[in-house]
Amino acid sequence: MAEWPHLIESDILGLPHGFLTGPQSDRGELDRVGGDLPTVSLKQVHSARALYVESPWGEMERPEADALVTDRPGLRLAxxxxxxxxVLLADEKASVIGAAHAGWRGAVGGIIEATVALMVECGARAEDIVAVIGPAIAQDSYEVDERFRGEFTDEDERFFAPGRDGHYQFDLESFVAWRLSMAGVGMTDCLGIDTYANPTDFHSYRRASHLGTPTEGRQVSLIALPR
Structure with missing residues (x-):
């Protein structure tokens, strides 16, 4: 039996949102977040590009970017x-929402800052933004090498725990939370759920690579601004 419910939510985010579980995240469950709304998604490329969404685009028209922001009621971001x-974000007072895909490369490159800045352009106040970091690979499961460590600054040392010779354990969740804090976000909830260590509920690219199994599966995370 799965340890987590099919739709994981955070108590601090009042708008419709959720992180779908299941190795393939049944997209038929999308309407559990916000009801029958158009869903907007991206071709994610590990960039620092955040896009404003004024209206839905077609599945074949998805642009390359790694975050979405809108102030238009009746849209669901995925x-x-x-x-x-x-990372799901909302300023409920300003009715502005965002959703970001923050891998290590995007986080280092500035995807969090780009998302918050675009939300502010739409009328949000950084200090009023609430963010939730959903299921992601945890530090105990995320071994990296010296080359990876070299992509970060000396200031980032605290996010790397010593590992086996020539390796470290990287804390992606804490690194993203710190970037949110530095961007001025008022409150962040870290769910602390390890995708790698929970094969029943989550697909993990790294786990699949280690096991030699297909790596195509993904989880879907959603936030909606109701009509």
Missing amino acids: IVTADCAP
Whole structure:
């Protein structure tokens, strides 16, 4: 039996949202977040590009980016992940929402800052934004090497625990939470759920790679601005 419900939510985010479980995340469950609304998604490329959504685009027209922001009621934003950190954001007072795909490369490159900045352009106040970091690979499961460590600054040392010789354990969730804090976000909830260590509920790209099994599966994370 799955340890987590099919739709995981955070108590601090009042707008419709959720992180779907299941190795393939049944997209038929999308309407559990916000009801019968059009869903907007992206071709995610590990970039620092955040896009404003004024109206839905077709599945074949999805642009390349890694975050979505809207202030238009009646839209549902969706991102997919498989070890990277899904981040859902909202300023309920301003009725502005965002969804970001934050892998290590996007987080280092500035995807969090780009998302918050675009939300502020839409009328949000950074200090009023609430963010939730969903299921992602945890530090105990995320072994990295010296080359990976070299992509970060000396200031980031606290996010790397010593590992076996020439390796470290990287804390992606804490790194993303810190970037949210530095961007001025008022409150962040870290769910602390390890995709790698929960094969019943979550697909993990790294786990699949280690096991030699298909790596295509993804989880879907959603946030909606009701009509």
